[in-house]
Amino acid sequence: MEHYQLKSFLTVACEQNLTRAAAVLHISQSALSTQIKLLEEELGLRLFKRTSRGMLLTEQGRQLLARAQDVLEAADKLQQQANVLARGNTVSVTIGLNTDPNFLRVSAINQRYSQLHGNTNVIFHLCQSIDTTQRLRHGQIDLGFFYGDNREPDIEQTVISQVRTCVVIPTQLLSDDPIMSWSEVSALPWIWVENLPFFAVLQQSLGDYRTLPNKAVTAIDEQIVRELVLAGQGVAIMREDEARPLVESGQVKIWNKGWGEIPLCLGWLANNREAPRVKAALEVIRYIWRKPPSMGDGELADKCWI
């Protein structure tokens, strides 16, 4: 799957016609045809429905086009930032986020950090728990949040908080019986996230129940889990705070035996332990996470619009 294939995919989707798209891309129809064909083969599905009047996106193609555009956009940004970097520059402390910024209180962290250390500044960067170690080692981030334990010799860590997780069941999937056993729940379709250590916790608390859940769909990230749960596609494990609004709107129920707890940790390179920016950031984050968030406080307060 190469960049030029995605660009072709996008262009064909726009033009809805191979001939015109080929003209736009300044290549021949036949070359474009094989590009699309190879891309479809690689992805293992049909992106377009071929009609006598042109190429029409399939539903699958429609959904993947959005993702393809994400890739192209990210690549654009890379190119543009390269242009920018050919001149200006910026130095700062960089913090990796393994989940949504609001939950991690980035706004409060930034505010306090820059109050205490006016000259430097914080850059937040999204990255999955699983990548944190790697990104720390190569200096892309100075500190990083991640779930679970991650004992590696060159990385130090501190537990920031315990995150409560729960099993959410879309109302569509509920049986009449209000009480469900693990065997009943595990038989339902599950929505799975690769590389997210939430399930290990559930397994612990369930103890004996060794049955593995029935993985119906493997999702890509937490956001997609939310989409799929809302669509009633399956049961999933979510953070409690994320599940709450879904419960309140009546779309899901929480399975009362499915509660778990997982540590939210903050890690940094042992070598950088004494670096001022790291020490400072660590102190700030510990301070911000000492107290639970509440209305008049932290991330909520400075999101207020009035």
Place this chain on the structure above:
Amino acid sequence: MEHYQLKSFLTVACEQNLTRAAAVLHISQSALSTQIKLLEEELGLRLFKRTSRGMLLTEQGRQLLARAQDVLEAADKLQQQANVLARGNTVSVTIGLNTDPNFLRVSAINQRYSQLHGNTNVIFHLCQSIDTTQRLRHGQIDLGFFYGDNREPDIEQTVISQVRTCVVIPTQLLSDDPIMSWSEVSALPWIWVENLPFFAVLQQSLGDYRTLPNKAVTAIDEQIVRELVLAGQGVAIMREDEARPLVESGQVKIWNKGWGEIPLCLGWLANNREAPRVKAALEVIRYIWRKPPSMGDGELADKCWI
């Protein structure tokens, strides 16, 4: 700039050594060497410093690696979602967001939407104002937010709100004189966002002052603007609500002649005017945006953690 080059870039950065990286990638050292060289030439900067012990990321390389990893991650997600789509599926209404979800009240929108229409669900997708039209036309999004006016025959729109914008000046760049004229401000370095129509508004309100600001840096998106402003790299135009916490933390001041207002619009394909999911979503969004957000309400209420 192709996918395999970025993968090579990442691997070399990880291994800090061409020879090892080549082994990981199952290609020869020489091939890898030329790949990196070509990538550097294309980007117009040096990604690595060559030492006798291997390849070390430059500061520019470090920053670009983060972006490259974003691209690779997006590509991974595309591949994974393709795998998912080879089986399951989901149907829903999709809404494009041109700026941060919290500001656009996605949580409140989702909550009300799913209360009223339990069977469908909302999928939010980030996309720049400039892309909204295109994404609407090709069905990637059913409705989309964008800034400013965008009169096109096949797209209908409604003004959702007026967004107040202001000119923020990092304290580092302030002169002693508390009152600054446009010629003084425009002479400062500016941080620019391609494709964001904030400046047109400023130009209107300033009227006579035709001097163009001194564009020091062209940033890639709003998040980077924020980073660069915090780093004191230049003056920028931001949404008022985004600027407020920066002002409160004393990092920037607002230039009092720089206030502007720009419409936040919601658009949809004229052809889809009667589609139930579009009508329903439109109604919900209008309702949510009728009243200003406040503490007990909407996006803040359901982010509460206690």
Place this chain on the structure above:
DNA sequence: ACAGTTTACGCATTTCGTAAAAATC
């Protein structure tokens, strides 16, 4: 019959690998 996509096949470009040269500690 027409507008469009797919397939076949030779050609051109790109990329790769081997091996030698250059650079740095």
Place this chain on the structure above:
DNA sequence: GATTTTTACGAAATGCGTAAACTGT
């Protein structure tokens, strides 16, 4: 002098274009 990157060049692979075949309206 050991380790590592760069350069040179022939070989392999990949993508491209022309032209013919195919498909549905």
